[in-house]
Amino acid sequence: MTDYSLDRVPDLAPSARYKFATRVLPLLLLALILLSIPLFEPSRTWLSLFNAIGINMVFALSYNMLLGQAGLLSFGHAVYFGLGGYAAMHGMNAIENASYDGGIWAAFPMFGLPLVGFAGGALAGALIGFPSCRRSDVPFAMISLGIAELVAAAGFMFISVFGGEEGITGDRMNGIELFGLSLGPLGDVYWFIAFWTFVGVALMYAFTRTPLGKMAQAVRDNPERVKFVGYNPNRVRYLVFIAAGGFAGLAGGMSAVNYEIFTPESLSVIPSGLVLLMAFIGGARYFAGPILGAVVLTYMQSNLSDYSEAWLLYLGLLFIGMILFAPGGLAGLLLSGTAALKHSLSVKGLLRVGAFASSALLAAAGIIVLVELAVRYSNGFGEAFEPFGLHLAPDQMMSWVVGLVLAGVGIGALKVLSKQGGMGS
Amino acid sequence: METVVFALLNGLIYGLLLFMLSSGLTLIFSMMGVLNFAHASFYMLGAYFAFTLGQHTGFWFALFLAPICVGAAGACVERWGLRKVHARGHVAELLFTFGLAYVIEELVKIIWGKFAVAYEIPPELNFSLFKLFGSQYPAYRIFMLVVSIAMLAGLWYLLKRTRIGLIIQASLTHPNMVAHLGHNVPRIFMLVFAAGCALAGLAGVIGGNYLVTEPSMAFSIGPIVFVVVVVGGMGSLEGAFIASLLIGFLQTFAISIDSSFAEIFSFAGLSADGDVGRITIASLAPMLPFILLVLMLMLRPRGLMGEREF
Amino acid sequence: DGVKIGYIDPLSGPFGSTGDAGLKHFRYAANEINAAGGMGGMQVEVIGFDNKLNPKESLVQLQKAIDQGVRFVVQGNGSSAANALTDAIAKHNKRNPGEEVLFLNYAAVDPALTNKKCNYWHFRFDAHVDMKMAGLTDWLQNQKDIKTAYILAQDYSFGRAFTDAAKSMITEKRPDMKIVGAELHPIGRVKDFTPYVQKMMSAKADVVLTGNWGTDMTLLVKAANASGHQVPYLTFYGGGLGAPTAMGQSAVGLVKQITEFHENIEASDEQMARVDDFEEVNNLDYYYERVFTLMNMLDKAIDGVGSVDVPKIAATLEGMTYETPYGEVTMRADDHQLIQPLYISTFSEGVERDVENTGFGFETDIAIPAAATELPTTCKMRRPS
Amino acid sequence: MSALALQLKDLRKSFGPAKIIEGVSLDIARGERHAIIGPNGAGKSTLFNLISGLFPPSSGQISLGGKQINGLKPHQINRLGLSRSFQVSNIFANMSVRENVRCGVLWSLGYGHSFWRNIGNLKEVQHKTAEVLEKVGLTEKADVPAVLLTYADQRTLEIAITIAGGADVILLDEPTAGMSHSETARAIELIERATEGKTLLIVEHDMGVVFGLSDRISVLVYGEIIATGTPEEIRGNARVREAYLGDETDMAEVTA
């Protein structure tokens, strides 16, 4: 069976340079970014945003192990995030108690809590995944939905474990310190989050390149055929599910330390839906997609919500727009945009990409004006929408016309452009 | 006795409401294979439309107009949205409707505000029909019963007596072939989706004032509707009917049982302290449908009456 | 540069309208104070933060509020969120000396907040569960023809405290009475209370005690109404937003509430003018007198300190007395619990001032003087040195 | 070790009331190339599905190298050294050709579900994959996504995945269906090369292929084997002719 001879078989492996550029470089870049952020001395607001982004990155990537890699659509991934987080919360409290009464937990640094989260998430994945991974596609999605509802409901019921409506809280400033971080101030927490974000991203990336990771992709593509190359697709799904649960738990552990509270709500369908949005909007087909999605969505969630009450509407519209016109998500758009530029680095090509981008912007601006006007109209406080020094009052016909015209021209231009052939062709 | 009768009556009404909600979903699901995540959002739209229309035309006109408006909204959604993702398979469709649910909820908040609106039962129906064990039985519930039975009958006819069902089922797997036989598949899809949404809208008109009309009403009832459709069995109207009633009864019976696990255990000679003992059967009620869902999918994925797995 | 008050309560979802009503009270009070020159000469701004009634989200919003320069956090809807906030604020104050934040609680009434879990940075301006329950059960003591009681509350710390208090106080004050049912239901998730009401009816309860509020109260009353349940309902929040509309004629004489305010309590013309103006401006019933108490006491404290020096303001608030339109109130220093007069009132017809334009309103049965509401505390207050 | 690679004993399968396979018994020796022919709907693919574990048989026995395999799952049977292809191309559409083949290789080299090894560093896997690609002539297209392959190349890839795991018993279901004559010829040559020293069970309608390639032929008609024998015996069998091949003139034209 192994009678191949080295000289006869061509070497198909990619060059070392290619490998470095596509596999090592991005991780180095990530590390660089994480390391350089504190150099800009971000404010508390920014730090809390970065911390939230780090948590969501790991969470969204873990979700994408299911959706993007194994092709499993889950509406209940927050269950593993939450259970991991709860495990970490209990760990946190155990460390606190041990710091008074002693015990083995006294030797466990707060910094390592995400590992407890990982164990919790993976264990939950192993328990829940066992029955649910016997199905795929829509039945799997429905099972995940049912389980999320069940676990969340149980969360409200088993008070000693989940703390009921109020959840359980803890104090991260206990136990032994690692790397000289007391974890008290936000700046310390940033290093903690940055460390685990990097570890999580790197490990999940490595996972895609293992035999199991590759077979997960095969299962996504064609589960039927996988059976006939010696693999049990259910087993492959199950193992990926456990890993995804573990990494979700890791994110949960990070979140436990960051917020020092966990409530049963975080096990429910709502955060599960949000992580789905992140992975999909970012681009489930690409490894980096969910990272983009996490950045964009977390930013929207914490900042856009200050500017506009309708941010969830924008989020929904963005999501729907992605499904309809860009199933590759933001990552896909970026890639095809750069590819288009690279391929036709002509004036015409540039003009095309530019035209696309500007008409998309125009349409977006129009829609935003309309939505914001509507929000203000329905609030009835008589407020005006004042972007860039403009004064658009909802009770003036003119404002609405502006919005309609912008949106109409933008959408019309997009239509014309796409009729002339897809982007970049 | 009393308890049982009440539980039966309440379960029946709740079950019928669930059926009204899920019948449209069953229609869409069985014919188009689309598990419409936004179905409950159309239910919500029905309630809000009826509220607004009712202020101008009165309840009885709204009862007809609102579902038509919802159906039209559904048709638009199909025409300019769902149709585009159809070719990319069920998961893409599911995701689309998932996003749609978000959008509808936010639009409702913008149009009608973030809080409940005062959508009330019409005065003509706001009286108690009879008295049972000292408790009144409102006429509106009988009205709900009548409407849902009518819905069942109408749908039955549509599904079993016309060729539309066949055409759509065929076009699920072989859309091109069906077109080559001369059937305008996209239009039929649009009509079916619109009809399903209109049914949800009707449920909203009727359920909105029976319960509450507020922006989160879709989200809170949505998952249960899936339970009904899945437990009833892929695309089976009878199944959906039975499952609705089953879940209705299950939940109301659970609420009316007044014992906790501690009592049950001690009855069995065991002792249960702490959390498990504290839990009452009644508080398990909201979980029961989902337990049923998960068990059903694992043990009998075709559901109670479904002809095929999905 | 002004006093920023962060209002962290639900502003969307099932309890959104309740939170919104509270915010309107705070904004009105702030305007009043600003018109009179502000707090210590500084203008007051009340910023709303939507916590969706979720403790974790409350902390996220708290973080945001602090980042925006908020030093005073007000919250009330939900003891679950209050418990999380009081913890988090204590931790924040410990970790960020010089940037302390004060938690002024206007409605979360879990007794633990001023007992076991009391902390220096938390002040409560509403009477807690045990205080209110004491009032209601005192009334029960004289109703000898009421023999059976049913308790319904939401399943979270407040609801559990309500149930515990009801059970123990009834057994203590009316040993002859029988508790025929005590039920905790998930908060904000019951859509139809008919099964619960029918359970009460089959259990033959003579009286219902409920701590429900927000939509849970509205829906409960609606179901009771539809089933024709004609027994007294002893409530904390029967006059809360939406409930009176749902009650209507059939609740007259039956629904009672215990509060620090209702519109038909004797008060000065000045106060009544404020009530009228509030209702006109906001198209909403004046409900939270304690919001004005809170804001005015804070005003008084800041006026005294002269700057936004939070630890000093806290020290000034401790033990402060203040004259409200309904009598004198004291912020008890031992546990930071406001001691104020309470009123038991009944939903009635033909009252002077109605609620929610229903034609019905509340009428006082019993006025409980502030001193009589006082209960001992287990709080061991640790004050910063 | 049994001398028989594959043995079917009174195998039966029905779907509901429809009896599709009605008592098939067949002995296939090690190293034999055995073709199964028969009219459409005779149950040839179903027979393959039974052997490869896609469906459990209603009754009867299947043994692979003397070991009972009926009732085992497809992946278990595959691990025992039996691999099959499909009548309709069944490949990993979104993966590249190389990744497709690699999926076929992984289990047989013992990498199973490992998640601690970088697949890029598994020299053995790379070589085996490259070897299979070379053998079927897809090396040039190694990095092309499988969906973009021409039909004939997809059929070839189907065969490549099937043989990649190095199974001893290979089942091919109409490997040349839809191919042109020259493509068919190439495919047959490939099959001959790839299955050297292995046991081959093949379903084909192309009589040229069948008669040229196989050592023995079985004719399956309505779920029953009506004849088994060498190509000459089958050609001369009157029953086979009547049930399947039709009269001489037609055949000449069809296979011309």
Place this chain on the structure above:
Amino acid sequence: MSGPVANEMLKIRDLHAYYGKSHVLRGVSMDVPRGSVTALLGRNGVGRSTTAKAIMGEVAPKGDIWFKGENISGLPSHAIACKGLGYVPENRDIFPLMSVRDNLLLGIKDMRKPGKWSIEQMLDMFPNLKSRADTPAGVLSGGEKQMLTICRTLMGDPDLIIIDEPTEGLAPKIVTQVGELIAQIAQAGVSILLVEQKLSIALKIAQQVYVMGHGEIVYHGTPEEFRVRDDIRREWLEV
């Protein structure tokens, strides 16, 4: 370009079609006279099926397609079918879970207008199908499936049927039967465009033959003329 002639059922001029970027049909022109059987021959992959799909609107056509004097290029598939063009695709596409009878029922375009053929008549004509009228069509044998698709198309009363490789993958014996069926339909007055690879059938029943190569028509003649053109066969058909 000349307008349609009354005698022509189908007239195609300079038809192009693309799959993504690949240019598959490069200017196909051909005619199908009323009441005739026309065979379209060619190797695998030269674009015969694509021609059929382009006519039926399944692949976007560029060029002119006149059917009964009307340009149908660019219409949606169902509209083309409603004009009287029947199509039997190469993969048969029966509805496997539905009964044979339901499959036939779906062939009817408008239930209100009874067509030339009734389901019962159709079943009487094909005893094989009749005995399985109520079984799911998925369990039919390949030959029966092929008959069913043809019958189903007939239920819609087409004036012209395009049949794509009806004998592909069929056992030799069944091939003959299907050939007979097609001849029978032609006798009933339905025009037929037969897309084939096997010469035996095509040459037996067709009145004219087109040969396709690389997306173009490379030969046109009668079967008699074609039989002697070994050069064409060798170059374009590999026989």
